[in-house]
Amino acid sequence: MPELPEVETIVRGLKTFVPGKTVRRLEVRHAKVAARHGTQAFQNLLTGQTFTGVERRGKFLHFRFSSGFSLVVHLRMTGKFIVHTHGPVPDHPHIRLVFLFTDRTALIYSDLRIFGSFGVYRPEERIPEFECLGRDPVTEKIPAEWFLSQCRQRSIPVKVLLLDQKVLCGIGNIYACEALFRARIDPRLPARKITLKQAALLLREIRAILKLAIRHNGTSVSDFRNVDDKTGGFQKLLKVYGREGQACPRCRRTTIRRIKQAQRSTYFCPKCQGTRPSLDR
Ligand SMILES: [Zn+2]
Numbered sequence: 001m002p003e004l005p006e007v008e009t010i011v012r013g014l015k016t017f018v019p020g021k022t023v024r025r026l027e028v029r030h031a032k033v034a035a036r037h038g039t040q041a042f043q044n045l046l047t048g049q050t051f052t053g054v055e056r057r058g059k060f061l062h063f064r065f066s067s068g069f070s071l072v073v074h075l076r077m078t079g080k081f082i083v084h085t086h087g088p089v090p091d092h093p094h095i096r097l098v099f100l101f102t103d104r105t106a107l108i109y110s111d112l113r114i115f116g117s118f119g120v121y122r123p124e125e126r127i128p129e130f131e132c133l134g135r136d137p138v139t140e141k142i143p144a145e146w147f148l149s150q151c152r153q154r155s156i157p158v159k160v161l162l163l164d165q166k167v168l169c170g171i172g173n174i175y176a177c178e179a180l181f182r183a184r185i186d187p188r189l190p191a192r193k194i195t196l197k198q199a200a201l202l203l204r205e206i207r208a209i210l211k212l213a214i215r216h217n218g219t220s221v222s223d224f225r226n227v228d229d230k231t232g233g234f235q236k237l238l239k240v241y242g243r244e245g246q247a248c249p250r251c252r253r254t255t256i257r258r259i260k261q262a263q264r265s266t267y268f269c270p271k272c273q274g275t276r277p278s279l280d281r
Helices: 004-015 039-046 144-152 158-162 173-182 196-215 275-280
Strands: 023-028 051-057 060-065 070-074 079-084 095-101 106-111 117-121 257-261 264-268
Touching: 004 051, 004 060, 004 079, 004 196, 023 039, 039 117, 144 158, 144 196, 158 173, 173 196, 173 264
Parallel strands: none
Antiparallel strands: 023 095, 051 060, 060 070, 070 117, 079 106, 095 106, 257 264
């Protein structure tokens, strides 16, 4: 699933392409992507619109049009955008949506499992997707005291709290594991037991890992591709994620363990992220 760095990478790619493009025709190749509006209404809403820009909000893509309309997209598991600059759009079975532009270029949306979501909003409409989004660790300088106050209210493990988009938005499973490893915090530690020092350290490491991932164009552990269809280069730098049974890259004496937390795999080093020192605090 694309996480914040992947979405940021996609948005940066799209920023160089979509502004100024006018939709000549919208081809809906699978009705499910337009399900919220219905195919005909979806096409009517977007045909003739001119893109002015695109930005990331959490893991959502927020496209803006000169009319003041917004298009809000979540890629979910397997959604991706592909920029198409010349020739006819291919007939690939995973292509669900094609924005054909007046300059004869196109923006292709491909999605193997079709969990991605598309919502069009008029200028005066509220955008519910953004209303419950938490703070963005990449674009905002988040005070440790604020993060600590969020943690103090919850008895769930700190790893599970990191996945809650209403607190911090954009962190998924991979970066939650990596940030906790870098901050040497046990993923099982109840969030309410975290100290101010740990909260500050964790925020710093979250920011660092996400920025590093953005610089490396995101992670590609499943089938993520950025808009130019280049594979993300970050997976080589992952220290614990997907490394169960391998030696810990920091202490080298302990093997990385995998446990289940809230139906997701957590990878950690039981020694470096020792239970005892942090749980006793
Ligand atoms: Zn270790």
